[in-house]
Amino acid sequence: MRNPVDRLTAGLPRGWRVTIDWLVTIVGAILIVLAIKQWVVNPYRIPSSSMEPTLHCARPAEGCEASGGLLDGSDRILACRICYELGSPHRGDIVVFNTPPAAKADCGGEGGVFVKRLIGMPGETIHEDASGFIWIDGKKLNEPYIQPDRRAADPHKDETWHVPPGEYFMMGDNRGGSCDSRVWGAVPRSDLIGKVVAIYWPPSRISIL
Secondary structure, rough: OOOHHHHHOOOOOHHHHHHHHHHHHHHHHHHHHHHHHHHOEEEEEEOOOHOOOOOEOOOOOOOEEEOOOOOOOOOOOEEEEEEEHOOOOOOOEEEEEEOHHHHHHHOOOOOOOEEEEEOOOOOEEEEEEEOOOOEOOOOOOOOOOOOHHOOOOOOOOEEEEEOOOOOOEEOOOOOHHHOOOOHOOOHHHEEEEOOOOOEEEEEHEEEEH
């Protein structure tokens, strides 16, 4: 059986048929890529040190661990957009999300899309003790991804926050250099874009998260 393009172009010269076939193939490939980006996975770059050392940004930006070289620059990540359509967010997920309006005003003009770790679930009470450790509804949270020096530099010690229903509390792994929910509040479920599932660049950092 011939495909629809062959049937539609059956009366045209061979050169035209080959050209049209190639154009349809190229356009189809582009549409597939755009559909994947829109509904399945989308790439993002890490521009700041708020998620160090889990996700690297490039020097000379303050707090960044990667060099500025082509093969050792800022991490590029893939976010699974469909994951939160198929299931619920979980504590510990690294999440790409649209920031609340307050974030732009409270984070020195930064806004748009952020990448942080999901720490607090809807309805929970988050407390950061005097040493920078996090407690969820009275239970200490195990966070092996936090470096002691970055915890020591945290300016939000001995503070408490309550997460509204239907919203999520986000924090950066670089606790001393992250403008996050401790500053501008929790993130509504509708603003979550996707779960970070992999680092795909640079080559030395390729990994599944």
